[in-house]
Amino acid sequence: MSEITENNVSTGWSPRIIAFFCNWCTYTAADLAGVSRMKYASNVRIIRVMCSGRIDPQFVLEAFAKGADGVLVGGCHPNDCHYVEGNYKMLRRYRLLQRMLSDMGIEPERFRLEWISAAEGDKVKHVVNDMVEKLTKLGPLALDQKQKDWDKEVQSLEDDVHAQQQEGAVAHA
């Protein structure tokens, strides 16, 4: 594992995290961390949503498919949701989605749900730093690159057929 970390240092790779933060608690907390001049890892790209219950599992899968190394979801603490039930909906989706992701080979550490209230700027800092550390140990997911690699075999046949047409010979005649 340490080897991977060292490699990452030498290649300059560091994890990219997509964070979905709810407008009423976690995004406000991230804002608070900012105005309090707290320093935390810059690996996180925050997307503000109105409620953690608004986060469609498709968003999470798309983030991974497009190259995110981790997805972080932040919502209000239980019983504190601005829309009463939204964070519970997210929690239930999270439980099954995380199981499904590990069935698809994506480590559970790559998808994280945290309850962070508007007053918990330091928790934002702690959670982001902790996640960056764990993902750095895990190494890149790079699913966007993997999908390109998978499709090289389609291209290889294209080239093959083309070459055969040049020669005038065809397989499976």
Place this chain on the structure above:
Amino acid sequence: MLNNRKERWHMPKPKVAFYWCASCGGCEETVVDLAEDILGVVEKVDIVFWPVAMDFKYADVRAMPDKSITASFVNGAIRSSEQEEMARLLRQKSQFLIAYGSCACTGGIPGLANQFSRKQILDFVYQGSPSTVNESGTRPQTKFQDNGRQVYLPEFRNMVRALDQVVEVDYYVPGCPPTPNITKEAVGALLAGRLPPKGSVLAPDIALCDECPRKDSKPTNVSFKEFVRPHQKILDPSLCFLAQGVVCMGPSTRKGCTAQCPSGNMPCTGCFGPTSRVKDQGAKILSSLCANVEPKDEASIDKVLEGIPDPIGTFYRYGLAKSLLRRKVNLPAS
């Protein structure tokens, strides 16, 4: 316009081809299921290629001029180099290439193999499975010598693909298999030139619940205390499956099949794929089902969700190859 239409009747009949890739043969069966309606179709077209039913060789197709086939209906997922090659050939020779059936549209049941590597699959099929006897350890080879002749076999690919992940597709006819009503509608639309925009799915763009006979019994607030599978419970033939705690893919599946499974007292398994607004059918039904689980604490939520032991097989039964993740991510690329 009118002149053009008149002229069409003097033109030769449109040429149609059918081909199967990684499929079970059910889609071919559907063409026959058109019953006497097939006679009307056969009258209006020339079938120029249909390996399952008629004797044509690949060389016959190669000899045809480009774009000379009006429409090719290709069913089955793409899993071998031969299927890729035929998909390319038919694309080149056809004006319209139609992905026919779930496997061609979204990868279908064969697409579930994307949870395993080629090595895992070949090891199981040629060695590990309980019914296999293979003492000499024979494995498929892409070429070998037989009586001094070089013989070629197609290469087994690392992953399963939908047709449009290999070649451009003009229209999609979904279903496992496509039902006779939408097949007839699709063929009719093609013959009459009533064509929707390229890339359309030739089925209504609304969820199955809309035409389900149980629609009226769907509760406004679904609340799951448990999930059961159809064999674990005697199902009420008139009550919405979701109200009975049974996973039904209806809410995230396109209608058009006339709700045949719910009418036969079985829940929808999602073969028509998602509507146009949904990118990932599995994620969408997961979202809907989970949100409506009743408990609020992790342990009780997990207990309810234990009723879905295989989320991939349940939510992506026909669509893993076209899902956002496409394939188990930590498998080798080659």
